[in-house]
Amino acid sequence: MSKINQCLIVGGTHGNEMSGLAVLTDTVRQGLVDKFPSINLQFDIGNPNAVTQNTRFTEEDLNRQFTLDNLNSEANTCYEAKRAREFDKKWGPKQEPTTDFVIDIHNTTSAMGPCLIILELDDFHIGLARYVKQAMPSAVILVEDEQPPASHPYLCTIGKRGVMVEVGAQPQGVCRAEISAQTIELTTHILAYCALYNAQPNCADTLAKTEAFRLTGTVYYPDNTENVSDLHQLRDWAIHSDLQDSDFTQLNKGDPIFVSLSGGVSLWEGETTYPHFINEAAYHKYNVAFATSDKFEV
Ligand SMILES: [Zn+2]
Incomplete structure (x- = not known):
């Protein structure tokens, strides 16, 4: 695979x-450009209208619009679908990528720490996972490779390679200093790895193996599964306090996961897993309580 000459x-x-907007401020941008002169760094705002309104999206989730179906058709005329096509034209196209690497920066309301989401485990990404974990031990490596990278509807799939930086916990719409600092640090380590990879394409072999987590599924709240968009405010169940903020901590059969307002407790009945995106605000209306993962070594 090619070197990382251009990174968006x-x-x-x-x-x-x-936190992603913090990275786009003049000072941070200039700092990264100065630090990595060998990489042509480009910067852009994904959803300017949503940023202006301090909302996740205006009509539909932009980070679900980067399917080839949407990018190759004018059928969906909502703002985010059109913005995805415009963005793809400028930085993609996904069908035949020109940008070497895309780093798309997100926050989560879940206590996932500085998390790097990787969509495939080729030599480049294995090296990336190992390098980042070694440089920043608090970082968490999450692998979502249940389907080919290009099958995902994510913005970062318009590049030859792409990853997501997902840092939390941070409430929606606000900026916490330590979360921005973690985001900038994680982004810097990713770029440092790109520079290393350009000089030593086989560097993965020289880096120590690291723990990582692989997405395995989604767990929903036990009730109000129908018409949830109307009724989610009436949900009787909440995340159990033992599980809240315990992202990537081992969850075993019999551990409490939900508590009802009437005092009932729901227990985990599956095999040992590592929950994450626990109580993520953006998934609340979809009745999603958390995602599950397996721990493995990469
Ligand atoms: Zn996000």
Whole structure:
């Protein structure tokens, strides 16, 4: 695979996730450009209208619009579908990518720490996972490779390669200093790895193996599964306090996961798993309580 000569850094794909916008400020941008002169860094705002309104999106989620179906058809005329086509024309196209690497920066309301989401495990990404974890031990590597990278509807799939930076916990619409600092640090390590990879394409072999997590599924709240968009405010169940903020901590059969307002407790009945995106605000209306993952070594 080719070197990382051109890298696009995107913030504001979700307009109420502030850390990506912190990376786009003049000072941080200039700092990265000065630090990595061998890489042609480009910067852009994913969803400018949503950023202006400090909302996740205006009509539909931009980070679900980058399917070839949408990019190759004018059928969906909502703002985010059109913005995806415009963005793809400028930085893609996904069908035949020209940008070497896309780093798309997000925040989560879940306590996932500085999390790097990788969509495939080729030599480049294995090296990236190992390098980042070694440089920043608090970082978490999450692998979503249940389908080919290009099958995902994510913005970062318009490049030859793409990853997502997902840092939390940070409430929607606000900026917490330590979360922005973690985001900038993680982004810097990713770029440092790109520079290393350009000089030593086989560097993955020289880096120590690291723990990582692989997405395995989604867990829904136990009730109000129908008409949830209307009724989610009436949900009787909440995340159990033992599980809340325990992202990437081992969850075993019999551990509590939900508590009802009437005092009932729901227990985990599956095999041992590592929950994440626990109580993510953006998934609340879809009745999603958390995602599950397996721990493995990469
Ligand atoms: Zn996001």
